[in-house]
Amino acid sequence: MMKTSSKKKSVLRLVRKANPAAGRIVKADARLLDAEQFLLPTYKRQPVVMTHGRGAYVFDSTGKKYLDFLGGIAVNALGHAHPRIVKVIRREAARAIHLSNLFHNAYQGPLGRKLAAWSGMDRVFFSNSGTEAIDGAMKLARLFGRHSNEPAGTTAKKHRFLALENSFHGRTFGAISVTSTEKYRLPFSPVVPGAEFVRFNDVADLEAKFDDTSAPFSWKRSRAKAEYIPSAKFSGIALAHSPRSTALF
Ligand SMILES: Cc1ncc(COP(=O)(O)O)c(C=O)c1O
Secondary structure, eight states: OOOHHHHHHHHHHHHHHHOGGGHHHHTTOHHHHHHHHHSOOOSOOOSOOEEEEEBTEEEETTOOEEEOOSHHHHTOTTOBOOHHHHHHHHHHHHHOSOOOTTSOOTTHHHHHHHHHHHHOOSOOOOOSSHHHHHHHHHHHHHHHHOOTTSOTTSOOSSOOEEEETTOOOOSSHHHHHTOOOHHHHGGGOSOSSOEEEEOTTOHHHHHHHOOTTTOOOBOOSOOSGGGOOOOHHHHHHHHHHHHHHTOBO
């Protein structure tokens, strides 16, 4: 383990490099040192302590204002501290913190009805994170691919997942299993078996790997954020395969 004094110096070097003006103020900020010492290094964090946001802007502990293009990695579409959202969160926190899925609450059913109507789907599954949503979709694909004469506990014939190369889906075991980037997947081998990766927009690769006798197709549409715009031919072929292969999108 690094001694605290040399650790402190290396953190401060990073802080000054990222934001020279902030160095003097952040020097006194023990929070960066605590993070360095006590958090698992699962993310490469900028040496900046964010304190609050307002609308489309966020502010760090030195008072510096940033236009928030990140949006919580593309999940905070509603901005920061909108008064109506703050009001509802305050109200609900004062009512009950957590009641579990063992009972009904006043909101899930009606929200499910709205989401089903907007999406054209029959039912809704709520999860707390993107990676749980992917894991849920993979489990649905496996259930959907299992024929009634294939008992639970056996490997169903249709058990393969096809996913896009260069995609990212989150950090649970299911999600990393369908993530082609090796640094996310290989350290945790063996991962959930059955995944294969298709080159983005490569119709021949898709055709070759889309085995219509054995491939439920679980494919998250959003690849690495905005760069993912599949060609009409590529998505058309994937969609055309879906009835034959019990594909799920
Ligand atoms: C494209 C994509 N999918 C899934 C995830 C995982 O979402 P979560 O962090 O909510 O588990 C991320 C997270 O960055 C992501 O960028």
